Amino acid sequence: MLNDNFQLIKYFFVGIIFQVIFFESWSFLGYFNPFFYIIYLLIYRFDKSQTKLIFTSFLLGLILDLLTNNPGSNTIACLSVSYVRPFLINFSFGISGNSISSILSKSKIESRLLFIGLVILIHHLIYFLISYFSALAIINIIKSTIINGVLSFIVLIISFEFIKKK
Amino acid sequence: MQQIINVLIKNKNFVVFISLLIFSFFFIESQSFYHETKLNSYRTSLSGKVFKLNSLFKEYISLKEQNEALFEENKKLKEIILNKESFKYSSNEEKNKYKIINAKIIKNNIKSSRNFIVLDKGKKDGVKKEMGVISSKGIVGIVNSVSENYSNVISVLNRDLSINAKHKKSNAFGSLSWNGLNPERLQLFDIASINILNAGDTIITGGMSTYFPEDILIGRIIDYDITKENGYYDIEIELSNSIGNLNTVYIIDNKDKDEIKGFE
Numbered sequence: 057m058l059n060d061n062f063q064l065i066k067y068f069f070v071g072i073i074f075q076v077i078f079f080e081s082w083s084f085l086g087y088f089n090p091f092f093y094i095i096y097l098l099i100y101r102f103d104k105s106q107t108k109l110i111f112t113s114f115l116l117g118l119i120l121d122l123l124t125n126n127p128g129s130n131t132i133a134c135l136s137v138s139y140v141r142p143f144l145i146n147f148s149f150g151i152s153g154n155s156i157s158s159i160l161s162k163s164k165i166e167s168r169l170l171f172i173g174l175v176i177l178i179h180h181l182i183y184f185l186i187s188y189f190s191a192l193a194i195i196n197i198i199k200s201t202i203i204n205g206v207l208s209f210i211v212l213i214i215s216f217e218f219i220k221k222k
Numbered sequence: 223m224q225q226i227i228n229v230l231i232k233n234k235n236f237v238v239f240i241s242l243l244i245f246s247f248f249f250i251e252s253q254s255f256y257h258e259t260k261l262n263s264y265r266t267s268l269s270g271k272v273f274k275l276n277s278l279f280k281e282y283i284s285l286k287e288q289n290e291a292l293f294e295e296n297k298k299l300k301e302i303i304l305n306k307e308s309f310k311y312s313s314n315e316e317k318n319k320y321k322i323i324n325a326k327i328i329k330n331n332i333k334s335s336r337n338f339i340v341l342d343k344g345k346k347d348g349v350k351k352e353m354g355v356i357s358s359k360g361i362v363g364i365v366n367s368v369s370e371n372y373s374n375v376i377s378v379l380n381r382d383l384s385i386n387a388k389h390k391k392s393n394a395f396g397s398l399s400w401n402g403l404n405p406e407r408l409q410l411f412d413i414a415s416i417n418i419l420n421a422g423d424t425i426i427t428g429g430m431s432t433y434f435p436e437d438i439l440i441g442r443i444i445d446y447d448i449t450k451e452n453g454y455y456d457i458e459i460e461l462s463n464s465i466g467n468l469n470t471v472y473i474i475d476n477k478d479k480d481e482i483k484g485f486e
Binding site for chain 1 (some may be wrong): 235254
């Protein structure tokens with residue numbers, strides 16, 4: 057239990073530090089960069105309190121917004137994903153979702169990829185919707201969601217492989 | 223109260239999510255001028271829609287008052303028109319030849335061959351016997367009897383009524399009456415066959431009686447025939463007014479009526 061909490065706190069801060077120091081300054085094709093800190097939303101155990109997740113995700117987004125001088129896109133995107141996460145788990149893992157306690161547990165690879173993809177898609181879509189905040193920028197919103205989403209997906213898959221090996 | 227708390231506890235995740243979301247939007251607004259402007263514009267648009275609904279409701283509620291105001295304004299305009307030919311219209315009502323009294327129809331009938339209309343104005347409003355009654359579209363009838371608060375009007379759709387009328391183009395005078403059959407058609411007699419008529423020509427009041435001022439619309443010619451024996455037309459007129467659908471009318475008070483009657 058204590059170990060679980062420690063792991064969560066670790067990913068919470070690792071996510072922030074990596075995002076702010078490394079991924080924010082690293083940009084692909086000028087202005088696309090992966091959102092590594094989502095790892096916290098993915099790695100949070102499925103059987104743990106959702107209320108706690110909502111609070112901590114809000115805090116995660118808020119800290120990132122303050123550190124990256126963002127108006128609030130990270131906060132709202134993290135908050136929204138933390139709220140819809142149980143639906144995404146059910147959708148991705150199906151009826152076996154109840155027996156799986158974490159994304160690191162043994163499960164079908166396609167279910168895991170679907171879950172990661174959905175979390176990234178929803179997070180990015182909300183993030184860019186809030187950032188642009190204009191219906192006229194819908195093309196830019198979709199473009200940014202797709203390109204950044206692919207980058208985030210690659211970075212997160214590599215990170216999970218690395219964590220599993222460890 | 224306990225139930226409300228139970229519901230809140232049951233949906234605590236949703237409550238926490240919404241509370242934090244609202245806080246996030248406040249945070250966004252305080253952090254970014256762009257988002258503040260955008261949110262303000264959405265708020266203005268939303269409140270504008272709400273205010274519009276509100277104003278529509280208020281307008282609907284005040285329709286009656288607005289109607290009254292327009293009716294009153296129409297009365298003044300009618301007075302100006304009726305007094306225009308002598309350019310004598312004066313804001314001092316005493317100096318005008320014609321005075322208008324607004325009235326509402328409280329009973330109307332067009333089914334009989336002798337129809338009458340009851341108005342909500344009577345002696346105390348200045349209505350007298352034999353005053354002409356018109357609507358915004360044309361003539362309606364003549365006041366037949368008056369009580370303290372009500373007046374009875376002989377409708378133009380009454381076989382016993384005959385009104386002086388003229389053909390607008392030729393200025394030829396005739397006598398208008400109703401045969402008691404079609405409530406939209408009146409008959410005009412006594413126009414000499416020397417005058418040239420066409421279907422669609424306008425028929426207006428002649429001004430030869432004290433009931434109606436000159437040039438008030440009556441209707442249009444839809445058919446005519448020459449009576450061989452006496453050389454006069456029998457003209458069928460379509461009434462400009464739909465008497466059965468009227469709600470409000472104007473009673474015309476001709477101030478010179480008594481003086482003119484003195485010569486008759």
